[in-house]
Amino acid sequence: MANDLIPYPIRNYLFSTLRYFFKPRSPILTLVIEECNGMARNQVFDAAEVYLCTRISPNTDRLKISKTPKEKNLTIRLEKGEKIVDFYEGVELKWRFICAEAEKSNNPNDHFPPRAEKRSFELCFHKKHKEIVLNSYVPFILERAKVIKDEQRVLKMFTLNMQNYGGIKWESINLEHPATFETLAMDPELKYGVMEDLNRFIKRKEFYKRVGRAWKRGYLLYGPPGTGKSSLVAAMANYLKFDVYDLQLANIMRDSDLRKLLLSTGNRSILVIEDIDCSVDLPDRRHGEHGRKQHDHHHVQQLTLSGLLNFIDGLWSSCGDERIIIFTTNHKEKLDHALLRPGRMDMHIHMSYCNPQGFKLLASNYLGIQGYHSLFSEIEGLLQETDVTPAQVAEELMKSEDADIALEGLVKLLKRKKLEGDEPIDKDANKSGIQEAKRQKVDKKRKSPRMMITRRKSTRRRNYF
Numbered sequence: 001m002a003n004d005l006i007p008y009p010i011r012n013y014l015f016s017t018l019r020y021f022f023k024p025r026s027p028i029l030t031l032v033i034e035e036c037n038g039m040a041r042n043q044v045f046d047a048a049e050v051y052l053c054t055r056i057s058p059n060t061d062r063l064k065i066s067k068t069p070k071e072k073n074l075t076i077r078l079e080k081g082e083k084i085v086d087f088y089e090g091v092e093l094k095w096r097f098i099c100a101e102a103e104k105s106n107n108p109n110d111h112f113p114p115r116a117e118k119r120s121f122e123l124c125f126h127k128k129h130k131e132i133v134l135n136s137y138v139p140f141i142l143e144r145a146k147v148i149k150d151e152q153r154v155l156k157m158f159t160l161n162m163q164n165y166g167g168i169k170w171e172s173i174n175l176e177h178p179a180t181f182e183t184l185a186m187d188p189e190l191k192y193g194v195m196e197d198l199n200r201f202i203k204r205k206e207f208y209k210r211v212g213r214a215w216k217r218g219y220l221l222y223g224p225p226g227t228g229k230s231s232l233v234a235a236m237a238n239y240l241k242f243d244v245y246d247l248q249l250a251n252i253m254r255d256s257d258l259r260k261l262l263l264s265t266g267n268r269s270i271l272v273i274e275d276i277d278c279s280v281d282l283p284d285r286r287h288g289e290h291g292r293k294q295h296d297h298h299h300v301q302q303l304t305l306s307g308l309l310n311f312i313d314g315l316w317s318s319c320g321d322e323r324i325i326i327f328t329t330n331h332k333e334k335l336d337h338a339l340l341r342p343g344r345m346d347m348h349i350h351m352s353y354c355n356p357q358g359f360k361l362l363a364s365n366y367l368g369i370q371g372y373h374s375l376f377s378e379i380e381g382l383l384q385e386t387d388v389t390p391a392q393v394a395e396e397l398m399k400s401e402d403a404d405i406a407l408e409g410l411v412k413l414l415k416r417k418k419l420e421g422d423e424p425i426d427k428d429a430n431k432s433g434i435q436e437a438k439r440q441k442v443d444k445k446r447k448s449p450r451m452m453i454t455r456r457k458s459t460r461r462r463n464y465f
């Protein structure tokens with residue numbers, strides 16, 4: 001009867017409203033994370049995709065795997081409809097991967113072909129955990145995904161490639177240098193100092209912004225050949241997961257080329273200028289030298305040290321993020337003062353001859369000797385008196401897998417070097433004169449940074465790979 005008094009549409013409305021109010025409320029909140037937000041990719045989706053691969057349980061029924069030639073590892077992704085349960089600070093989080101047919105656009109101006117499917121994640125959890133999920137779990141996933149991606153990233157090494165038409169551009173290959181801070185024989189305090197410096201640099205994005213400085217850092221590595229300068233560059237790149245750009249200044253003719261090349265380098269990268277003392281005769285440092293070829297003359301006129309330094313300080317540094325610049329040299333004393341003045345390079349790192357600590361690290365890496373060996377004390381004694389580079393020590397240690405044989409070889413090398421070093425300096429001197437000359441030589445070595453003068457070609461191939 002009452003039914004007849006109330007018209008159908010109103011009755012329907014009243015019922016649905018009442019149903020809404022009396023329906024038991026679901027305690028579950030579902031977050032929908034779509035792959036794209038308009039044209040832009042949704043970073044939360046990308047991060048979730050990477051992160052969830054680390055949370056796959058034995059109950060998962062279907063997974064997708066792939067590997068492109070450039071990737072190091074297999075990529076594992078969830079299949080349509082698969083679910084994953086994750087726990088974060090005691091909160092249960094249920095994930096589901098959804099692929100739906102994409103709707104066709106009705107907009108005639110929409111020229112972009114529709115994706116075959118619309119992909120998204122659904123994340124379900126109890127409503128009372130909304131704050132912790134949004135403020136802590138999601139940022140945690142973004143951060144974890146970044147770390148995972150960095151670990152999987154194949155580093156690139158960029159070198160200059162001259163084009164037929166006279167241009168010059170970067171060409172990349174995979175950087176597969178195995179050097180790490182663990183394998184590097186250098187003063188432990190200095191090593192940790194460098195690592196700390198890098199850590200601080202990476203963490204201080206906000207700081208650099210606040211104080212109005214470009215987010216970049218410059219290092220000058222100096223020391224004799226074979227002391228690990230290039231290895232340190234590779235170790236830094238591997239540690240930070242930064243690409244390396246090897247800028248061979250000798251190949252660059254003009255400031256404009258330099259500008260173009262520097263502007264085309266990517267963020268999170270290390271720009272290396274090796275052998276700065278001899279890789280290019282920058283005009284600011286050359287006075288009165290004659291007999292250069294026409295080509296060199298042209299070069300000198302157009303590529304200037306100030307051009308280079310301007311980029312380091314100014315334009316280039318302010319348009320990129322997370323940039324590291326490294327100069328290496330065998331002869332710090334030959335460098336232009338403009339490069340050495342305080343504030344230009346943030347850290348000067350002296351790579352020196354092998355000391356007993358460095359030797360122990362190499363013996364452990366190359367021969368697997370963890371503890372003590374009967375030849376150690378003799379070798380350590382000889383290392384105190386002889387200048388031998390880690391490269392020379394490493395070469396000896398590689399000569400045999402038998403530790404005794406390899407170490408004996410090293411003892412022989414050190415003794416030979418010691419003898420060479422002990423040869424009289426002044427051949428005409430009498431006995432006491434010789435003694436005096438020797439004493440002076442030893443004193444000089446102790447006081448001054450140990451530099452070796454060896455002229456090398458600047459354009460030689462680097463050993464990063």
Ligand SMILES: Nc1ncnc2c1ncn2[C@@H]1O[C@H](COP(=O)(O)OP(=O)(O)OP(=O)(O)O)[C@@H](O)[C@H]1O
Pocket residue numbers: 183184185186223224225226227228229230231232330351389390391392394463
């Ligand atoms: N400090 C070191 N720790 C471990 N290995 C080293 C070290 N220094 C050199 N080596 C070994 O010697 C090789 C050559 O060293 P590297 O090219 O790093 O020296 P460099 O200082 O860059 O020399 P150059 O001045 O000639 O460029 C390395 O590949 C590495 O195997």
Ligand SMILES: [Mg+2]
Pocket residue numbers: 229230231274328
């Ligand atoms: Mg080198």
